[in-house]
Amino acid sequence: xxxxxxxxTGVALLVSRxxxxxxxxxxxxxxxxxxxxxxxxxxxxxxxESRSAKAGTIRGLHFQSPPHTQGKLVRCTAGALxxxxxxxxxxxxxxxxxxxxxxxxxxxxxxxxxxxFAHGFCSLKPDTVICYKVxxxxxxxxxxxxxxxxxxxxxxxxxxxxxxxxSPKDRQQPLLSDLPAYFT
Numbered sequence: 080x081x082x083x084x085x086x087x088t089g090v091a092l093l094v095s096r097x098x099x100x101x102x103x104x105x106x107x108x109x110x111x112x113x114x115x116x117x118x119x120x121x122x123x124x125x126x127x128e129s130r131s132a133k134a135g136t137i138r139g140l141h142f143q144s145p146p147h148t149q150g151k152l153v154r155c156t157a158g159a160l161x162x163x164x165x166x167x168x169x170x171x172x173x174x175x176x177x178x179x180x181x182x183x184x185x186x187x188x189x190x191x192x193x194x195x196f197a198h199g200f201c202s203l204k205p206d207t208v209i210c211y212k213v214x215x216x217x218x219x220x221x222x223x224x225x226x227x228x229x230x231x232x233x234x235x236x237x238x239x240x241x242x243x244x245x246s247p248k249d250r251q252q253p254l255l256s257d258l259p260a261y262f263t
Contacts, residue, residue: 080093080094080095080096080107080108080109080110080113081093081094081096082094082113082114082117082118084117085178086173086176086178087164087166087173087176087177087178087196088171088173089119089191089193089195089196090164090178090190090191090192090193090196091117091118091190091191092180092188092189092190092191093109093114093152093188093189093190093191094186094187094188094189095107095108095187095188095189096187097185097187106187108154108187108189109152109212114152118191119193121150121214122214123152123212123213123214124213124214124215124216125212125213125216125217126210126211126212126213127210127211127212127213128156128208128209128210128211129208129209130157130206130207130208130209131158131160131202131206131207131208131209131244132205132206133202133205133241133244134158134202134203134204134205134207134239135201135202135237135239135240135241135244136201136202136207136241136244137199137200137201137227137236137240137241137242137244137245137249138199138200138201138246138249139163139197139198139199139200139224139225139227139249140163140165140197140198140199140224140225140226140227140252141197141198141199141222141223141224141225142167142194142195142196142197142198142223142224142225142261143194143215143217143218143221143222143223144221144223144261144262145221145261145262146221147215147216147218147220147221148194148195148214148215148221148262149194149213149214149215150191150192150193150194150213150214151191151192151198151211151212151213151214152189152190152191152192152211152212153182153189153190153191153192153198153200153209153210153211154182154188154189154190154209154210154211155182155183155184155207155208155209155210156184156208156209156210157184157206157207157208158183158202158203158204158205158206158207158208159181159182159183159202159203159204159207160181160182160183160200160201160202160203160207160209161179161180161181161200161201161203161236161237161240162179162180162181162182162190162198162199162200162209163177163178163179163198163199163200163234164177164178164179164190164192164196164197164198165177165196165197165198165199165225165232165234165255166195166196167195167196167197167225167255167258167261167262168195168196168262168263169260169261169262169263170263171195175231175232175255176232177232177234178190179234181203182209194214194262195262197224197225199227201236201237201239201240203237203239223261224248224249224252224253225252225253225254225255225258226252226253226254226255227245227249227252228242229254229255231254231255231256232255
């Protein structure tokens with residue numbers, strides 16, 4: 080497994096090596112020792128999965144505020160997704176900046192989204208499945224979000240991104256300029 084640091088401090092890309100033959104492939108998708116060495120010693124408490132039936136489905140940008148912050152290790156097990164992390168750490172030199180990766184089962188990429196970052200994605204194919212490990216349990220009071228299309232952040236979402244797929248919650252998320260400083 081290769082672990083690459085990205086331009087936003089704390090965010091990392093994990094790339095599994097596929098060992099294949101005519102039958103298919105084998106890939107090691109997580110190793111706690113390598114993760115701790117290169118990313119940090121995080122403890123994962125839960126695995127989550129969601130399926131987006133339609134290409135262009137937008138989910139996010141989501142995060143959990145203290146005291147129940149979540150780090151997420153995200154991968155795609157079916158279809159393809161455009162996966163985004165946005166730095167929302169007040170005072171960070173990269174505050175409001177983002178990184179994105181296309182995740183597919185074949186490319187073996189996983190995006191580590193640490194606490195202090197908002198996360199979102201857009202499905203690129205029908206029946207896209209996203210799986211992610213989290214470092215804290217879901218907490219409704221700490222469940223927060225950020226507008227997916229905030230012009231101050233200016234994420235160039237894929238052409239297939241369909242705002243009609245947004246959940247009612249995601250249609251009402253605040254702009255970065257209106258977001259309280261949850262992470263300082």
